[in-house]
Amino acid sequence: xxxxxxxxxxxxxxxxxxxxxxxxxxxxxxxxxxxxxxxxxxxxxxxxxxxxxxxxxxxxxxxxxxxxxxxxxxxxxxxxxxxxxxxxxxxxxxxxxxxxxxxxxxxxxxxxxxxxxxxxxxxxxxxxxxxxxxxxxxxxxxxxxxxxxxxxxxxxxxxxxxxxxxxxxxxxxxxxxxxxxxxxxxxxxxxxxxxxxxxxxxxxxxxxxxxxxxxxxxxxxxxxxxxxxxxxxxxxxxxxxxxxxxxxxxxxxxxxxxxxxxxxxxxxxxxxxxxxx
Numbered sequence: 001x002x003x004x005x006x007x008x009x010x011x012x013x014x015x016x017x018x019x020x021x022x023x024x025x026x027x028x029x030x031x032x033x034x035x036x037x038x039x040x041x042x043x044x045x046x047x048x049x050x051x052x053x054x055x056x057x058x059x060x061x062x063x064x065x066x067x068x069x070x071x072x073x074x075x076x077x078x079x080x081x082x083x084x085x086x087x088x089x090x091x092x093x094x095x096x097x098x099x100x101x102x103x104x105x106x107x108x109x110x111x112x113x114x115x116x117x118x119x120x121x122x123x124x125x126x127x128x129x130x131x132x133x134x135x136x137x138x139x140x141x142x143x144x145x146x147x148x149x150x151x152x153x154x155x156x157x158x159x160x161x162x163x164x165x166x167x168x169x170x171x172x173x174x175x176x177x178x179x180x181x182x183x184x185x186x187x188x189x190x191x192x193x194x195x196x197x198x199x200x201x202x203x204x205x206x207x208x209x210x211x212x213x214x215x216x217x218x219x220x221x222x223x224x225x226x227x228x229x230x231x232x233x234x235x236x237x238x239x240x241x242x243x244x245x246x247x248x249x250x251x252x253x254x255x256x257x258x259x260x261x262x263x264x265x266x267x268x269x270x271x272x273x274x275x276x277x
Contacts (some may be wrong), residue, residue, distance in 0.1 A: 024251055036251055065259075076214040083169055084207065125147045165210040181194050219263075240257050
């Protein structure tokens with residue numbers, strides 16, 4: 001009974017919406033609500049491949065795809081590097097201090113997401129704190145163009161997704177067998193060698209999971225590029241949002257969303273295959 005209920009919930013909440021979006025991608029734009037002509041009609045198949053052809057014929061969407069994947073990979077890598085150090089520090093702390101340290105990692109989630117991004121706007125704008133301090137110290141003669149750049153997007157995305165990397169790494173590193181590290185040190189291994197040959201391999205599965213936990217949502221991010229990115233730096237998430245709510249081309253938006261989902265399923269499938277091995 002429980003298994004049947006779980007499959008029913010997955011069917012209604014996951015499979016059915018995905019099927020609707022997939023079918024919508026084969027439709028064509030039409031007036032009304034929703035602004036799409038469904039591919040299946042009274043006379044049989046009436047589908048259109050026009051929305052899918054945009055993915056290959058229009059370099060605008062391909063550039064948005066590649067830019068989003070590159071920025072997501074860079075964000076996940078930085079979160080993994082920074083988060084590994086934070087997780088190792090938390091896991092190595094005394095047990096009574098680990099929970100307060102984890103609470104500090106989760107503290108940004110206790111405030112609104114848009115409010116946290118607005119703080120970055122205050123830091124990075126021409127009259128913001130960073131430029132004001134640099135000007136007052138005489139290190140620069142004119143304000144630096146920090147806001148509405150790819151660097152600003154990257155900073156906002158690392159700040160927003162860093163806890164997703166810290167938590168799985170902390171859970172794994174806190175359970176590691178310290179006797180293995182002590183044995184390697186007793187055999188003459190340096191601290192770096194112990195980290196490279198013992199600690200890092202033990203945390204490799206958690207590191208892969210942390211990378212995916214950051215990479216997947218970062219690839220489709222909409223809010224951060226909208227607030228911190230340049231107007232001409234379009235990521236695929238912003239392109240999908242624009243097709244849905246600005247141009248009201250739902251078939252194109254559905255095709256883009258389906259293609260993004262298919263691309264993001266590839267690293268998940270690879271991770272599961274490696275985990276089974």
